[in-house]
Amino acid sequence: MSAIRRIDGELWMEGVRLAEVAARFGTPCYVYSRAAIETAWRAFDDALAGTDHLVCYAVKANSNLAVLGLLARLGSGFDIVSGGELARVLAAGGRPDRIIFSGVGKSEEEMRAALSAGIRCFNVESEPELERLDAVARAMGVRAPVSLRVNPDVDARTHPYISTGLKGNKFGIAHHRALAAYELAARLPNLRVTGIDCHIGSQILDMAPLEEALERVLELAAAVAARGIPIAHVDVGGGLGIRYREEETALDIGRWCAAVVARLAGSPYSLVLEPGRAIVGNAGVLLSRVEYLKLDKDRRFAIVDASMSELIRPALYEAWHEIVPLAAPDRPEALYDVVGPVCESSDVLGTDRRLAIAPGDGIAILSAGAYGMVMSSNYNSRPRPAEVMVDGARAVQVRARETTGSLFAGESTLD
Numbered sequence: 001m002s003a004i005r006r007i008d009g010e011l012w013m014e015g016v017r018l019a020e021v022a023a024r025f026g027t028p029c030y031v032y033s034r035a036a037i038e039t040a041w042r043a044f045d046d047a048l049a050g051t052d053h054l055v056c057y058a059v060k061a062n063s064n065l066a067v068l069g070l071l072a073r074l075g076s077g078f079d080i081v082s083g084g085e086l087a088r089v090l091a092a093g094g095r096p097d098r099i100i101f102s103g104v105g106k107s108e109e110e111m112r113a114a115l116s117a118g119i120r121c122f123n124v125e126s127e128p129e130l131e132r133l134d135a136v137a138r139a140m141g142v143r144a145p146v147s148l149r150v151n152p153d154v155d156a157r158t159h160p161y162i163s164t165g166l167k168g169n170k171f172g173i174a175h176h177r178a179l180a181a182y183e184l185a186a187r188l189p190n191l192r193v194t195g196i197d198c199h200i201g202s203q204i205l206d207m208a209p210l211e212e213a214l215e216r217v218l219e220l221a222a223a224v225a226a227r228g229i230p231i232a233h234v235d236v237g238g239g240l241g242i243r244y245r246e247e248e249t250a251l252d253i254g255r256w257c258a259a260v261v262a263r264l265a266g267s268p269y270s271l272v273l274e275p276g277r278a279i280v281g282n283a284g285v286l287l288s289r290v291e292y293l294k295l296d297k298d299r300r301f302a303i304v305d306a307s308m309s310e311l312i313r314p315a316l317y318e319a320w321h322e323i324v325p326l327a328a329p330d331r332p333e334a335l336y337d338v339v340g341p342v343c344e345s346s347d348v349l350g351t352d353r354r355l356a357i358a359p360g361d362g363i364a365i366l367s368a369g370a371y372g373m374v375m376s377s378n379y380n381s382r383p384r385p386a387e388v389m390v391d392g393a394r395a396v397q398v399r400a401r402e403t404t405g406s407l408f409a410g411e412s413t414l415d
C-alpha cells in the first residue's frame with residue numbers, strides 16, 4: 001500500500017497533512033505510517049496462512065520502539081543482529097521465543113544475553129562461532145538452538161554493497177563446508193541443531209535468485225538430514241526489493257510466499273522469513289526544508305536541511321529516492337541537485353530532479369522507512385532527527401530530536 005497521497009496539491013500520510021507534521025515537529029524529521037507497516041507485515045502473514053511459519057522482521061531496517069511495538073502486537077517474530085537490537089525488541093514487548101539472532105560477529109556477552117532471554121534460534125555463520133556458542137552455553141548449563149547460515153553462492157543481482165550470497169563474501173558458511181559444519185554442530189554437546197538459513201542480499205527485484213538459493217538450501221537440508229541430523233525449520237532470509245521509482249516493480253510479497261509454500265509442500269520443515277525493507281521501506285518519509293537555491297552556471301543546487309547524516313543511502317550505494325514538495329504553490333519549475341549542508345561532495349540526496357520549489361518550502365524524501373534513521377550519524381555534529389508515527393488522524397512523536405548538548409555529554413577536555 002502507498003502511505004502517501006496528494007490531495008488538492010498537499011501531501012498527506014493517512015489522515016495527516018505532512019506540512020503540518022513538519023511545522024509541528026520541525027525538520028529534518030522521519031515520519032512512518034502505522035497502516036503501511038501493518039499492511040506489509042500482514043501481506044506476508046496472510047500469504048502464509050495454512051503453513052507453519054514465523055515472519056521475523058529484520059530489526060536493523062528500522063528499530064524504533066514504536067515500529068517494533070506495532071509488530072510485536074501483531075505477533076511478529078524478530079531477526080536481530082546485536083545485543084542492542086535484542087534489548088530493543090524485549091523493551092518493545094517482543095516475545096523472546098520468536099527472536100532469531102543473525103550476524104557474523106556475535107560476542108560472548110551477546111550470546112549470554114540471548115541465551116538468558118531464551119531466544120528461538122542462533123543463526124550461526126562460522127565454525128568458530130559454533131565452538132564459542134557451545135562453550136558459552138556450557139558455562140550457563142543450557143543448550144543453544146542453532147541454525148547454520150549457508151552461503152548458497154547465488155548472485156542476487158543487486159548492488160554489490162548489499163549482495164551477501166556470493167563466494168568471497170564475509171557472510172555465511174561456504175556451501176561446500178556446510179555438511180562438515182553441521183556434523184561439528186551435532187557433536188558439540190551444548191548445541192541443538194534446529195534449522196538452516198540463508199540470506200543472499202537486499203533490494204532483490206527478481207525472484208529467480210531467491211528461488212535458486214531456496215533450491216540449494218533444500219538440497220543441503222536433505223543431505224544434512226540424511227546424516228541423521230534433523231532439520232526442523234528452513235529460514236529463507238529477507239531481501240525482497242521495494243519500489244523506489246515509478247519504473248520499478250517491487251518483488252511481489254504474495255507471489256514469493258506462494259512460491260516458497262509450493263516448494264515446501266509435503267516437506268517436514270516449518271518456515272521462517274526475515275523481511276526488513278519490504279515491511280518498512282515504503283512506510284516512511286524524511287521531511288526536510290529548502291534552505292537555499294544556489295544557481296551556479298553549470299548546475300542548480302537545492303540546499304536542504306536534511307543530509308547524508310540523516311539518510312546515507314544515496315551517498316553509500318547510489319540509492320535513488322523520489323523527492324517531492326509537501327505543497328504545490330506556484331513556483332517556477334527547474335532541474336536541481338538536492339544536496340545537504342554536510343561538508344562532503346557525496347552529500348547528495350538526489351541529482352537532476354525537476355522541482356517547483358523556493359527557499360522555506362517543505363519537501364519529502366520518499367521510501368525512507370528502511371535503512372534511513374538506523375544508519376543516521378552525528379557527522380558534522382548534527383543532532384539526529386525526530387521520528388513521528390502517523391496513526392489515522394494522529395501524529396505521535398516516537399523519538400525526540402537529539403539536543404546539541406547530548407552530542408558531547410559523554411566527552412571531556414583534559415584537566
Ligand SMILES: *Cc1c(COP(=O)(O)O)cnc(C)c1O
Nearest residue numbers: 058102202238239274275276277
Ligand atoms: C539485513 C538482513 C535481513 C533483511 O534484509 P531486507 O533486505 O531488509 O529484507 C534479513 N536477514 C539477514 C541475515 C540480514 O542481514
